[in-house]
Amino acid sequence: MRIFIHIGPEEVSASRVQSVLADKREQLGREGVVFARSPGNKNHTRLFMAVTDPGHVDPLRFNRGYITPQKQAALRDDLIGDLTREVDQKKPETLILSCAQLGPGLRTASELERLLNLLKPLSQDITIIAHVDLPARMLARAYGGQILEGRGLSLQAEVDLAGASDWWQSALDACPQIDPAAGVFAETQAPNHWIDLPALVRFWEGTFGTGNVHLHSYDEGRFASAHVADDIATAFGIENNFGKVEEMVPAPPLPDAALSRGRQLNALILRLLASRQRILPRQLWRSFVQDVAVDGSPLDIATLGAVTNHFTAGVETLLENHPNLHPDTFKALPSKGKWQEADPLYGFRPSQYLLGYMWRIDKATTEEKQKRAADLHRLAGTVSNTPEAPQPDASPRSPADAPDGLSAYARTIMPPLAVQNFEKLRTSSFAPHNKMGSVNEEAIAAAYTPIAPRELSKGNTGNVIVGCMKNEAPYIVEWVAYHRAMGVDNFLIYTNGCEDGTAEILDRLQEMGVLQHRNNDDWKGNSPQQYALNQSLKEPLIKDAEWIIHIDVDEFMNVRCGNGTLQDFFAAVPDATNVAMTWRMFGHNGVTKLSDDFVVEQFDTCSPKYCPKPHTVWGFKTMFKNIGAYEKISCHRPNKLVDGFQKKVKWINGSGRDMTKDVAENGWRSSKNNVGFDLLQLNHYALRSAESFLIKRQRGRALHVDRSIGINYWIRMDWSDFRDITIKRNTPRLRVEYDRLMHDNTLRGWHNSGLEWHRAKAAELHENPEFSDLYKEALAVKLTETERVAYALALDLES
Numbered sequence: 078m079r080i081f082i083h084i085g086p087e088e089v090s091a092s093r094v095q096s097v098l099a100d101k102r103e104q105l106g107r108e109g110v111v112f113a114r115s116p117g118n119k120n121h122t123r124l125f126m127a128v129t130d131p132g133h134v135d136p137l138r139f140n141r142g143y144i145t146p147q148k149q150a151a152l153r154d155d156l157i158g159d160l161t162r163e164v165d166q167k168k169p170e171t172l173i174l175s176c177a178q179l180g181p182g183l184r185t186a187s188e189l190e191r192l193l194n195l196l197k198p199l200s201q202d203i204t205i206i207a208h209v210d211l212p213a214r215m216l217a218r219a220y221g222g223q224i225l226e227g228r229g230l231s232l233q234a235e236v237d238l239a240g241a242s243d244w245w246q247s248a249l250d251a252c253p254q255i256d257p258a259a260g261v262f263a264e265t266q267a268p269n270h271w272i273d274l275p276a277l278v279r280f281w282e283g284t285f286g287t288g289n290v291h292l293h294s295y296d297e298g299r300f301a302s303a304h305v306a307d308d309i310a311t312a313f314g315i316e317n318n319f320g321k322v323e324e325m326v327p328a329p330p331l332p333d334a335a336l337s338r339g340r341q342l343n344a345l346i347l348r349l350l351a352s353r354q355r356i357l358p359r360q361l362w363r364s365f366v367q368d369v370a371v372d373g374s375p376l377d378i379a380t381l382g383a384v385t386n387h388f389t390a391g392v393e394t395l396l397e398n399h400p401n402l403h404p405d406t407f408k409a410l411p412s413k414g415k416w417q418e419a420d421p422l423y424g425f426r427p428s429q430y431l432l433g434y435m436w437r438i439d440k441a442t443t444e445e446k447q448k449r450a451a452d453l454h455r456l457a458g459t460v461s462n463t464p465e466a467p468q469p470d471a472s473p474r475s476p477a478d479a480p481d482g483l484s485a486y487a488r489t490i491m492p493p494l495a496v497q498n499f500e501k502l503r504t505s506s507f508a509p510h511n512k513m514g515s516v517n518e519e520a521i522a523a524a525y526t527p528i529a530p531r532e533l534s535k536g537n538t539g540n541v542i543v544g545c546m547k548n549e550a551p552y553i554v555e556w557v558a559y560h561r562a563m564g565v566d567n568f569l570i571y572t573n574g575c576e577d578g579t580a581e582i583l584d585r586l587q588e589m590g591v592l593q594h595r596n597n598d599d600w601k602g603n604s605p606q607q608y609a610l611n612q613s614l615k616e617p618l619i620k621d622a623e624w625i626i627h628i629d630v631d632e633f634m635n636v637r638c639g640n641g642t643l644q645d646f647f648a649a650v651p652d653a654t655n656v657a658m659t660w661r662m663f664g665h666n667g668v669t670k671l672s673d674d675f676v677v678e679q680f681d682t683c684s685p686k687y688c689p690k691p692h693t694v695w696g697f698k699t700m701f702k703n704i705g706a707y708e709k710i711s712c713h714r715p716n717k718l719v720d721g722f723q724k725k726v727k728w729i730n731g732s733g734r735d736m737t738k739d740v741a742e743n744g745w746r747s748s749k750n751n752v753g754f755d756l757l758q759l760n761h762y763a764l765r766s767a768e769s770f771l772i773k774r775q776r777g778r779a780l781h782v783d784r785s786i787g788i789n790y791w792i793r794m795d796w797s798d799f800r801d802i803t804i805k806r807n808t809p810r811l812r813v814e815y816d817r818l819m820h821d822n823t824l825r826g827w828h829n830s831g832l833e834w835h836r837a838k839a840a841e842l843h844e845n846p847e848f849s850d851l852y853k854e855a856l857a858v859k860l861t862e863t864e865r866v867a868y869a870l871a872l873d874l875e876s
Contacts, residue, residue, distance in 0.1 A: 078164070078200040080172045081313050082192075083207070084281070086180025086271050089218055090208040090295040093325065094309055095119040095175050100667050101319045103802075109170035110315050115159035116174060125178040127153040128191040132255070135182060135264050136226065139257040140359060140485040157195060164199055172199070173313055180207055181219070181271040182264060184249060189284035205281050206312050208295040211407050212272040212388045213381040219269050220376070221331045225366055226265045229344035234268045236416050239383035245276035259350045260357070266347075272384075275391035292399040294406040301325050311401060323670045326843075328853060332373035333419035339366040340418070342427040349431070355438055356445045360489040365434055371422055382412025444493065448500075487864040491871075498867035502690075506749070509862045511685040511799045514732065514755050516637050518801035525641040527810040531566055539566030540643055541622040543613045543710070545597070545606045546570055548772075549630045550577040550831020552765075554824065555675055556630045557591060558815040563636060563807060564643030565626070568592035569618045571609035573600060577838075578831035585824045593618055610710040619703075626700045627710055633677060633760040634658060634700075635804045646757055654704060655715070655728040657697040657740060658759040659747045661686070664797035669856065671768040671839050673832055675811065677804050680762055684796035685862050686754055691869040693793055695747040698759055713745035731757040760804055763794040767856055768839040771848050775838070791855040793869045798862040 085091040098105065098112040099119045105112055116123040126138050131146040143149045164172060174196075183189060196203060209215065220232050234251065241247045248270030252263050260266075271277050274292070281290045293312050299305060303322045310317035331339070342365060349355060378385075392407045483491065483499060491499070502508050533539045542565055546553070557568060570592055572580050583594035593616070600608035610627065613619050624643070628634070639645025650656070662684040672679060688694040699714040701707070706722040707715035718726070718741060728737045732753025739751050747753075764770045774787045819825045842848040860868065 078169060078172055078202065079314070080174065080196055080200050080203045082179065082196075082203065082205050083173065083175035083312070084180035084183075084205060085177035086207055086209070086277070087215055087218060087295070088177040088222065089297075089327070090210075090300060091120065091175060091177035093300045093305060094208070094312075095177075096325075096667050097305060097309055097319065097322055098173060098175065100322075104318055104320065105315070106167065106169075108316060108318060110173065110313070111163070111167045111169035111171070112173045112175070113160060113163060115163045116156060116176070119175075120178075121174050121176040122178065123152065123156050124174060124192070124195075125176045125182055127156045128188055128195060129183070130185055130188055133184070133188070133263065134255055134257050135178070136262050136359070136485055137178065139262070140483065140488055142482060144257070153195070161199065171313065171315060178264075180277065181269065184263070184270065186284060189281065193284055203285055203289065205285055205290040206293065207277070207290070208293050208312070209274055209402070209406075210295045211378075211385065211409065212274065212392075213378050213385045213409070215272050216269055216381065216384060217376045217378055218330065219272070221336060223265050224331065224336050224339040224343065225363055226262075227260050227343050227346070227362055227366075228265045228340060229347045230266055230268070231340060231418055232416060233418070235272075236381070236383055238268060239387040241387075243276075244273040244387065245270050245280070248273075258353065258356075260347055260362070272388075273391070274388065274395055278395070291401065292395060293401040294403040296403070296406065297327055301327050321672075321674070323668055323672070325669055326852075328857075330375040332371065333376045334373045334422045335370035336376060337419045337421040338369045338371065338425050338427070341421065341425070342366060342369055342430060345427050345431050349438075354442075356442045357438055358441055358445065358488060359485065360487070360491060361437065361441055363489040365430070369425070369427075369430055373419075373422070376419075377413060379410040379413035380416040382409070383415070385409040385412070441493075483864060484859070484861060486859045487861070487868075490858070491864065491868055495864075495868040495871035498870045499864060502867055503863050507690050507866075509685040509688040509690075509798075509866055511687065513686040514753070516755055516803065518799065518803055523806070524809045525563075525806045527562070527813060528564065528640070528642055528644075530561075531564075533566060536621055537623065538618050538621045540564060540624045540626065541567045541569060541618055542626045542628060543569045543610065543619060544571070544627065544629055545609050546572050546575070546579055546583070546630055548575055548577045548579055550579045550582055550828065551671070551673065551835050552630050552676060553579065553582050553586075554818055554828055555677075555811070555815060556633070557586065558818055559633055559677065559807060559811045561591070562810040562814040563634065563641060567618055567622070569595070569613055569616055571595045571597040571605075571613070573597040573605045577834040578827050581827045582824065582831060585821070585827055586818075589818070589821060589824070591818070606712060610712075613710065622703045624700055625703055625710070625715075626698075627712070628658075628698050628759065631676075631762045631765070632660075632698060633762070633804060635661075635758050635760045635807075636756070637754070637758065637803050638756045641807060649756055650729055650733045652727055653729045653733075654702040654706065654726045656700040656757065657714075657728060657730050657736060657747060657751075658700060658757055659695055659697045659731050659752055659754060660693075660761040661754065661758045661801060662694055662794060662796040663760055663762045663764075663801075664795040665764045665767050665770065666797055668765075669767040671766050671772075671832075671835055675808065675815075676762050676765060677760070677811070678808060680765065681800055681802050681805070682797035683760075683799055683801050685799055687752075688862070688866065689749050689752075690866055691793065692746055693869075694796070695752055696745060697747055714740070716743075718742050731755065760801075764791070767852060768842075769835075770855065771842045771852055772835060772838050774851070775842060775848065787851045788854050788858070789872045792858060792860070792865060792872065795855070795858065796862070796865065798865075 102112050122137055126143050134144055138144055143152050216235055238244050238247050248268040252267035253261055255261060255263055278290045299308060302324055306317050306319045306322045396402050396404060531539060570583050586592050587594045597605055597609045602608050636646045638649050663680045664682055666680045666682045668679050684694050701715050706719055706726050708717035726741055728740050730736050730751050730753035732755040734753055736751035
């Protein structure tokens with residue numbers, strides 16, 4: 078087995094590589110290539126934290142509770158065990174590990190030896206991969222990242238190293254003593270030693286062997302495009318069988334004036350923290366730096382000509398020895414004077430801002446000290462008394478949850494209430510986890526076989542979906558084809574206010590005899606949806622139905638028994654009259670661009686099955702037998718139980734268990750006592766791609782969005798913690814029915830024009846600063862399942 082270790086050394090390149098590898102993990106696995114999950118889903122931070130020197134406490138170890146050598150050793154043992162099991166199970170020909178922190182973060186031979194010794198039992202065929210750029214460009218990007226993390230040192234520190242006989246060692250020598258409580262980390266408060274690329278190669282080859290370090294060029298344009306697949310395949314010596322790779326929009330650099338403001342504020346904060354009288358949580362500190370930022374032009378790389386010139390000779394040698402480096406990567410701009418820190422603009426005085434922030438710092442200090450005192454008190458009680466038995470539903474702690482708190486990213490964005498929720502959640506019976514039920518979502522099962530349309534007797538409309546749509550053109554044909562292919566006989570669809578061709582698509586499907594479409598523009602009352610459902614009760618299609626199903630176009634019924642059809646499900650639950658189909662929330666899965674690929678194929682990462690909070694996750698929609706038991710259809714269920722039917726209805730959950738007493742007369746969500754997914758779940762794709770999310774948030778408004786509402790919705794809905802591919806067994810029969818419908822030229826034309834309408838709308842929203850900011854903010858969110866629950870609960874309370 079070959080092992081490739083991708084060491085960054087920049088987050089900007091590593092993040093793109095990791096996203097593509099994670100997105101194509103299934104395809105890679107079929108080719109004998111494993112992009113490991115055990116060290117982390119994308120960025121393998123556990124690997125980095127496990128091998129640093131015990132005294133080298135970095136922001137990750139500090140924020141995730143691995144400060145002491147004992148806890149770090151326990152992490153290392155867990156990682157070795159997990160990685161060994163993953164390799165033993167998958168038996169790959171190629172194992173890929175990737176961590177952006179390895180390149181800039183590891184700085185001693187002992188750390189590299191620790192990494193090598195961790196991996197040698199798996200294979201001694203180890204190659205180091207790094208994507209690199211012009212050193213001055215890498216320095217500018219690294220400096221911006223450090224400012225956001227609290228750097229108080231001016232860029233002059235690196236400029237002064239130009240001309241030094243040994244940049245690498247001089248930068249290491251300038252590293253201050255690590256003091257996490259005072260915000261001093263080698264990663265943030267020291268000059269960047271690693272941009273000395275010849276020294277970086279010598280350092281890694283000193284442990285992993287001469288010729289085992291391969292440098293590749295990082296080109297922003299190629300990495301943002303689909304061409305990144307070719308570069309990744311070349312780097313890891315694998316075939317480019319990735320299929321379609323989504324393009325991405327690179328994040329813009331911090332403006333030069335914002336860097337100056339952030340750096341000057343950080344320097345004052347570091348002086349404040351050095352007194353040991355105050356505590357500043359990472360997320361609050363970062364918010365201060367972002368608060369003082371202003372717009373403007375980015376740092377001009379041409380002013381770093383001294384840095385570029387310093388490395389010119391070494392870079393020329395690297396170009397000779399590393400064939401995957403491109404000369405254009407290292408073409409320098411004409412030097413433009415000497416670097417000077419930019420004017421922070423508008424008479425900026427960091428002391429004034431810091432004074433304004435002091436009350437928040439003092440409040441955070443008080444809360445943190447109270448928390449620590451409570452932790453000590455609780456620990457003392459644990460030692461002196463019999464420990465409580467673990468909660469049966471508690472989630473096993475993951476590295477991001479262990480044991481002292483949140484992931485580094487969560488600390489930067491979660492408000493105090495969300496942090497408090499997290500502390501309560503992680504040891505409670507409400508902690509989310511996926512150890513529930515009997516279905517293995519990761520299992521690749523045989524495809525479901527096609528079924529013929531049912532022959533219905535006269536006066537019987539069969540299994541009928543009634544739904545409402547507005548501007549859903551790209552998704553309609555797939556949704557209709559999917560449900561026809563698994564046993565839905567008829568559809569009654571209401572629309573109002575459509576601009577994208579939704580109505581025209583539905584009209585054509587009606588002309589083709591596939592469904593019935595009703596215009597709902599003249600709705601009355603409080604809700605167009607409820608008005609439509611009230612009207613549907615007058616329709617023969619609903620009056621003559623066997624089963625009535627109210628779901629939306631972003632919801633797909635996923636039958637997980639038999640041949641995956643409704644008839645298979647009904648056969649498994651012959652006495653049921655009502656089925657609570659509990660949502661499984663599917664996130665954007667790293668897909669940013671709106672695509673014409675099937676929704677059920679693009680999005681396969683989702684919420685944990687066990688997730689009793691927040692309330693939206695376990696919502697259900699109801700499929701009910703048309704026996705006249707209820708007077709009304711509402712959004713989630715039928716309502717107004719008719720006298721005499723109390724003992725005639727039997728509600729079941731998605732595992733076939735009776736839940737009648739809980740929901741016969743009211744309720745719209747499952748509980749810990751009655752949730753189930755084994756036979757049937759409702760896959761809910763509330764976001765789809767990040768661009769689809771933008772359009773959804775804009776729907777019904779002028780070109781304006783409340784960003785807080787927008788990002789709050791994303792946090793509640795973007796669940797990508799676990800993987801569920803069970804619905805993909807329907808793809809072959811979905812494809813047959815989809816192609817049959819799309820063979821109609823008129824339908825295909827309306828579908829294509831609707832898709833273009835949505836793409837144009839996405840492009841329009843990208844040009845709108847409010848939506849562009851929302852898009853970038855949403856894609857930056859990285860939360861564990863427990864952190865997301867904690868945050869969502871805080872949002873629910875605040876709203």
